[in-house]
Amino acid sequence: MNRIYLIGFMGCGKSAVGRRLSFLLKLPFYDMDKEIVRQTGKTIPEIFEQYGERYFRDLETQFLQNFKNDFCIISTGGGVTMRKENQKIMRNTGLVMFLDAPFREIWRRIHRDPNRPIVRQSTRDEIEALHKSRYRDYKQTAHITIRTEFRTLRQITQYAAFQVNRLKGE
Ligand SMILES: Nc1ncnc2c1ncn2[C@@H]1O[C@H](COP(=O)(O)OP(=O)(O)O)[C@@H](O)[C@H]1O
Numbered sequence: 001m002n003r004i005y006l007i008g009f010m011g012c013g014k015s016a017v018g019r020r021l022s023f024l025l026k027l028p029f030y031d032m033d034k035e036i037v038r039q040t041g042k043t044i045p046e047i048f049e050q051y052g053e054r055y056f057r058d059l060e061t062q063f064l065q066n067f068k069n070d071f072c073i074i075s076t077g078g079g080v081t082m083r084k085e086n087q088k089i090m091r092n093t094g095l096v097m098f099l100d101a102p103f104r105e106i107w108r109r110i111h112r113d114p115n116r117p118i119v120r121q122s123t124r125d126e127i128e129a130l131h132k133s134r135y136r137d138y139k140q141t142a143h144i145t146i147r148t149e150f151r152t153l154r155q156i157t158q159y160a161a162f163q164v165n166r167l168k169g170e
């Protein structure tokens with residue numbers, strides 16, 4: 001169990017929890033979206049606008065295929081489980097944790113954010129349908145599901161760290 005992957009829908013807290021968990025466990029932190037922005041020199045909305053979603057998905061898969069570091073925390077993007085290949089890489093190279101948040105909370109967090117192109121292009125109903133359609137993949141890919149409702153970022157991070165330490169001790 002070398003890497004810890006955080007998966008889940010947009011706005012569930014992957015980036016925020018990942019950063020905190022890396023401090024707590026003293027492990028390096030990688031946010032896939034940020035790494036893709038760094039590697040391409042373009043923002044996520046720019047990549048979607050100029051090259052399309054398919055190209056962005058290819059970049060995600062390439063990131064997972066080429067990533068060489070161990071003992072680190074990786075916050076993924078919400079669409080990473082769309083590809084079976086990505087699911088397989090994550091399950092085989094680390095512990096996968098799904099941050100499960102209720103849709104109304106997710107919507108409250110993401111609906112005004114200009115940096116998520118999929119949200120900008122879609123209605124609330126469409127995003128809710130996307131959340132539903134992706135849910136099974138999150139559940140199936142994850143080794144552990146963390147319910148985040150009514151929990152602070154600090155509580156979620158502590159719970160995630162507890163699960164990591166518990167598994168390490170087994
Ligand atoms: N459990 C939580 N309690 C309060 N705020 C949260 C919680 N989880 C996430 N947030 C906030 O919601 C926003 C979206 O979180 P983020 O980490 O960017 O999500 P993701 O990376 O999964 O899309 C951020 O402002 C974050 O601080």
Ligand SMILES: O=C(O)C1=C[C@@H](OP(=O)(O)O)[C@@H](O)[C@H](O)C1
Nearest residue numbers: 009010011033077078079116117
């Ligand atoms: O769910 C998705 O398809 C996406 C989620 C985003 O990451 P977050 O889950 O961190 O918002 C980002 O990768 C891109 O905008 C596409």
Ligand SMILES: [Mg+2]
Nearest residue numbers: 014015033076
């Ligand atoms: Mg994020």
